Amino acid sequence: MYNLERIAKFTESVFDMYGMDKYNFFQAYDEATNQLFNTPLFHANDRDSVAHCLGRVSEMMGLETDVFINTDYNVAKMYWDRYPFFGLYQQVAFLDDCLHQKMRKDAPSIKQRLIHHLRSIDQYIPGTFHEGAEMKNLSFETREFISFPQFQTMAKSLLDMYRRAEQLFFICVREEPTAEEIREFNFLSHWMRLQDIFKPSAIVDYQYILQNKSVYMEEQYNSLTDYTKSRRLLELELWRFKEFSEDRKLAQNLLDILPGAKYYMNRFSMLALNYDCFFRWSDDQAPILEEIELMELRAYEDDSDLDHIPVSQIQSDPVMLYLPKTREELAKYQESSNRLKELCSPPSLGGLNCPSYIWNQYSNEYFLRLLRRMGR
Amino acid sequence: MKNDTPYHILAGKNLRLLIQMNYGSQEAFAIDYGADLRTINRYINDGINKIPTVQELAEFFNTDFAFFFQNHDFSEDTK
Helix, strand or coil: CCCHHHHHHHHHHHHHHHCCCCECCCEEEECCCCEEEECCCCCCCCHHHHHHHHHHHHHHHCCCHHHHHCCCHHHHCHHHHHCCHHHHHHHHHHHHHHHHHHCCCCHHHHHHHHHHHHHHHHCCCCCCCCCCCCEEEEEEECCCCECCCCHHHHHHHHHHHHHHHHHHHHHHHHCCCCHHHHHHHHHHHHHHCEEECCEEEEECCHHHHHHCHHHHHHCCCCCHHHCEEEHHHHHCCHHHEHHHHHCHHHHHHHHHCCCCHHHHHHHHHHHHHEEEEEEEECCCCCCCCCHHHHHHHHHHHHHCCCCCCCHHHCCCCCEEEEEECCHHHHHHHHHHHHHHHHHHCCHHHCCCCCCCCCCCCCCHHHHHHHHHHCCC | CCCCCCHHHHHHHHHHHHHHHHCCCHHHHHHHHCCCHHHHHHHHHHCCCCHHHHHHHHHHCCCCHHHHHCCCCCCHHHC
């Protein structure tokens, strides 16, 4: 008789080790509260249910079922040993925690500078500054760089993982993969959350490739980014590392596997260089909505199951404005900020090249590929 | 020279100028900037109303905020 509690605990520790998504295993979604909540791995303890559950775990983690039944840690950490990324990224999580603790909020100074900044903008856009009015509910958002001396090793390992996933993807599509190759591909695709560009709800693992093999065989693209996108890789926000912009070639290599990432780089760069401020003026006038705008608002409220807000209580949007950080505030990251800003700019001004999407939604090719997946 | 063009329209025209100076097409800019092409078309044709949008574009093109509100030579794009 197996100790299910021990197996579940071990399995969760393997999920934690790799930072694997626990949804549908240890977590479920509550539609009433729109929140995830914890659930036990095994909902029933009959043999079939347990076998089915472990089969799913095994497929996603790219490890044989026996590894979990025998709680074999040495085998479970095979991808950890193969890719230094995992060990290094765990150290980054610690740095992140420290960063959150030290973020300072010097609101009075920011408010004074914001007033000065609003006055300077007022000369181009009259009405920006409200003379005699107060700023209400001022809040701001900002980001800071993080320094991790082993960034290069970590990023190169991530590239290795991606390239291995790419190699295995094409083996799965065009050849007969071995059981070990299938397991590794499943692990990498689930860890990276490789989504089908045309069906983002689907993770492109081996089973999914089998189901869509004819479509993949018909399309002769040679890059994984032509078929998939990885939300996980975007969420790593590699550009927040000071070392990212110090190695242009590495930065370009990373951007090459992340179509669309330049937008997020830009957003981070703005928040690293500025405070994104929000507030309301005390003399704010209620907006005069045109009939069509009011209809849109009511439609939104109805769709979202919200009560209709009385017209007299409708407020205009808060004022939003970037306030540049001072040299002192940028402190040791002044150079990093400038370098990242340059990488974010157009290629003609020294910026990185954004990979052109073969799946650009404005192209005929995109439309044809969409139809092909619908069986037309 | 007195400038009677509304500020938001002027900002849109200057965005068009910057795109022409740095990209082969508006689509190439939209992809690189990570914006929807329809949004870029709207900025250019209807103007840019939001200050943070202008601030973001100014940072991106490494130019001054003021550049968007100056009357540059639009002769090329009126051809």
